[in-house]
Amino acid sequence: MTDVFAHALRRRAARLAVNALIGLFALLPILWGFLSSLKPTDKIVEFPPRLLPENPTLEHYARIFADNAAYFIANSIAVSAASVLLTLALGALAGYAIARFRFPGRDTLMVSTVAVMSIPIASLLVPTFTLLSATGLADTRLGLVLLYSAYQLPVVVWMLYGYFLSLPVEVENAARVDGCSPTRTLFKVVLPLSKPGLVAAGLFVLVFAWNDFVVAVTMTSSESARTFPVAIYFYLGFYGREWGPLLAASIVSIVPIVAIFVFLQRHFVSGLTGGGVKG
Amino acid sequence: MSAVRFSGVSKNYGPVVALAGLDLDVAEGEFLSLLGPSGSGKSTTLGLLAGLIDADGGKIEIAGRDVTALPPEKRDLAMVFQNYALYPHLTVMENIAFPLEARKPKPDAGEIRRKVEVVAQALGIGALLARYPREISGGQQQRVALGRAMVRDPKVFLLDEPLSNLDARLRIRMRRDLKALHAQLGSTIVYVTHDQSEAMTLSSRIAIFNHGRLQQVAPPAEIYDRPANAFVANFVGDREMNFLDGELGVQGGVPRFVCAGGSVALHPSAAVLDAGKLRMGVRAEAIAPGRDKGDLRGTVALAELAGPDLFLTVRLADDTEIVARADPREFAAREGESVSLAFDPARIHLFDAETGIARHHGAA
Numbered sequence: 331m332t333d334v335f336a337h338a339l340r341r342r343a344a345r346l347a348v349n350a351l352i353g354l355f356a357l358l359p360i361l362w363g364f365l366s367s368l369k370p371t372d373k374i375v376e377f378p379p380r381l382l383p384e385n386p387t388l389e390h391y392a393r394i395f396a397d398n399a400a401y402f403i404a405n406s407i408a409v410s411a412a413s414v415l416l417t418l419a420l421g422a423l424a425g426y427a428i429a430r431f432r433f434p435g436r437d438t439l440m441v442s443t444v445a446v447m448s449i450p451i452a453s454l455l456v457p458t459f460t461l462l463s464a465t466g467l468a469d470t471r472l473g474l475v476l477l478y479s480a481y482q483l484p485v486v487v488w489m490l491y492g493y494f495l496s497l498p499v500e501v502e503n504a505a506r507v508d509g510c511s512p513t514r515t516l517f518k519v520v521l522p523l524s525k526p527g528l529v530a531a532g533l534f535v536l537v538f539a540w541n542d543f544v545v546a547v548t549m550t551s552s553e554s555a556r557t558f559p560v561a562i563y564f565y566l567g568f569y570g571r572e573w574g575p576l577l578a579a580s581i582v583s584i585v586p587i588v589a590i591f592v593f594l595q596r597h598f599v600s601g602l603t604g605g606g607v608k609g
Numbered sequence: 610m611s612a613v614r615f616s617g618v619s620k621n622y623g624p625v626v627a628l629a630g631l632d633l634d635v636a637e638g639e640f641l642s643l644l645g646p647s648g649s650g651k652s653t654t655l656g657l658l659a660g661l662i663d664a665d666g667g668k669i670e671i672a673g674r675d676v677t678a679l680p681p682e683k684r685d686l687a688m689v690f691q692n693y694a695l696y697p698h699l700t701v702m703e704n705i706a707f708p709l710e711a712r713k714p715k716p717d718a719g720e721i722r723r724k725v726e727v728v729a730q731a732l733g734i735g736a737l738l739a740r741y742p743r744e745i746s747g748g749q750q751q752r753v754a755l756g757r758a759m760v761r762d763p764k765v766f767l768l769d770e771p772l773s774n775l776d777a778r779l780r781i782r783m784r785r786d787l788k789a790l791h792a793q794l795g796s797t798i799v800y801v802t803h804d805q806s807e808a809m810t811l812s813s814r815i816a817i818f819n820h821g822r823l824q825q826v827a828p829p830a831e832i833y834d835r836p837a838n839a840f841v842a843n844f845v846g847d848r849e850m851n852f853l854d855g856e857l858g859v860q861g862g863v864p865r866f867v868c869a870g871g872s873v874a875l876h877p878s879a880a881v882l883d884a885g886k887l888r889m890g891v892r893a894e895a896i897a898p899g900r901d902k903g904d905l906r907g908t909v910a911l912a913e914l915a916g917p918d919l920f921l922t923v924r925l926a927d928d929t930e931i932v933a934r935a936d937p938r939e940f941a942a943r944e945g946e947s948v949s950l951a952f953d954p955a956r957i958h959l960f961d962a963e964t965g966i967a968r969h970h971g972a973a
């Protein structure tokens with residue numbers, strides 16, 4: 331008995347050690363960045379390095395907000411939120427249609443949806459920039475929203491398609507017999523039951539849109555449409571790296587995403603469909 | 610006017626025939642059970658009626674209106690699903706109110722509330738209205754599903770094996786409740802089940818399906834006493850029917866069924882039959898085992914005491930086995946004993962040996 335117990339204990343200890351190592355590996359650079367953002371400029375790159383700041387200062391945070399960070403963050407929020415809403419709206423309709431209806435061209439649609447996912451975004455930059463310029467959408471937030479949505483829509487369609495398939499079809503049949511049209515069934519029954527799927531797909535788009543740098547830096551030039559990642563890049567200037575504001579801005583950009591993940595965590599825990607269907 | 614009428618309705622899944630040319634009328638106020646083994650076409654029939662499955666051919670009418678091309682939401686039916694299919698994100702109250710909320714024009718909130726409460730009281734779930742489906746028991750979920758169907762006062766109720774997920778005791782209680790409910794509402798009910806005793810006790814008529822074909826539609830007693838073919842005869846009844854192959858013979862002016870193990874006296878009316886290969890079907894309760902005086906003899910291979918009945922599996926001389934029922938207070942036999950079997954001529958069924966179609970029933 332004691333042998334089994336000792337074995338279980340050893341296994342647990344080993345698992346804990348591995349998890350701690352992975353956690354450290356992922357979080358240490360962020361911790362380093364955060365602590366360094368509180369140091370005066372001349373102490374950030376001092377040698378030998380020191381983990382804790384001697385005289386913590388918020389000067390770098392003051393600097394980025396003086397540099398109009400709030401406006402760029404607002405841009406990022408607006409562009410990300412609009413992209414999430416647009417992709418979810420279109421993705422839910424498309425995913426539901428593919429999951430539950432037979433129609434001509436359905437299989438082709440499914441295959442081509444997967445196929446476009448494999449096109450690297452870098453190869454689309456030049457053609458899409460040409461397209462945006464021609465339509466007057468270059469250097470606008472709307473242009474970014476449309477691009478982000480277009481890039482992420484195939485993934486979202488597939489995620490939601492898979493989620494809809496996992497829902498018990500009897501509940502939808504019940505809604506139909508109870509007098510709902512297919513559209514009403516989608517809104518009254520399917521979507522409320524799909525919250526975990528919608529949250530997961532939405533976060534996927536959100537992280538992409540919030541973090542995107544390449545597309546934004548290519549498609550925008552003026553400050554009016556500049557998103558926060560592009561604004562951060564400007565601290566890697568021609569005259570050297572401004573580590574303080576750079577790190578402060580990076581930390582600020584992480585905060586909303588972390589907050590949203592923590593807030594929506596419970597929605598990842600599925601089980602919302604429990605109890606409706608027996609068997 | 611029929612409440613429901615199927616005319617030549619068929620459905621195929623690729624090469625598989627799910628339903629072949631179904632003609633079936635359901636009368637107003639009738640409780641019709643669709644009975645058959647799985648894959649027989651009974652659930653396909655219900656799905657077609659609900660509009661959840663599209664027919665390949667034929668016509669479906671509800672209350673005289675052709676609904677073949679109508680989607681489910683336009684057919685004004687209520688359905689109770691095998692797994693209840695409650696809306697997990699809605700309370701019991703909202704579940705039952707759902708069909709009313711979907712109605713156009715939507716009734717006002719007070720009226721919806723009143724109707725839901727009346728139904729919930731009738732089903733004894735009035736105290737559960739604020740709960741979610743996952744917070745109530747299986748039997749209660751079943752009642753909510755029934756309530757959701759009743760609240761809309763539909764043209765026809767469709768019930769798809771609604772009792773099969775309940776435990777045995779609860780099932781028998783719900784069966785009684787359903788019967789009382791039907792008597793009280795007087796509505797037309799189409800009920801799918803694979804449980805023949807459920808169909809027997811509940812139905813005004815039973816439609817029996819096999820391999821996508823309707824085998825017989827008749828009241829329970831007629832299904833039991835005058836099965837249209839060997840399949841129906843075998844499918845209904847608590848135990849399988851005994852079948853013996855043989856042919857018609859005459860002895861002393863009385864028709865007899867002659868088989869490998871001997872011969873059995875038939876009802877005099879069987880004399881009108883043409884000669885030819887026949888299959889005799891007899892239920893266990895129409896065969897009385899005894900010490901002598903029977904038509905066939907055999908050895909008891911298995912004796913099963915099931916409450917008030919003693920079932921004896923008797924092996925005949927040619928190794929065929931026959932199950933006979935005895936009253937254990939009057940007759941007892943142990944395995945290995947020799948017994949004789951007396952057949953009740955009035956309860957012998959004769960089927961065509963090739964097609965299985967009924968040729969003669971003892972009682973008529």
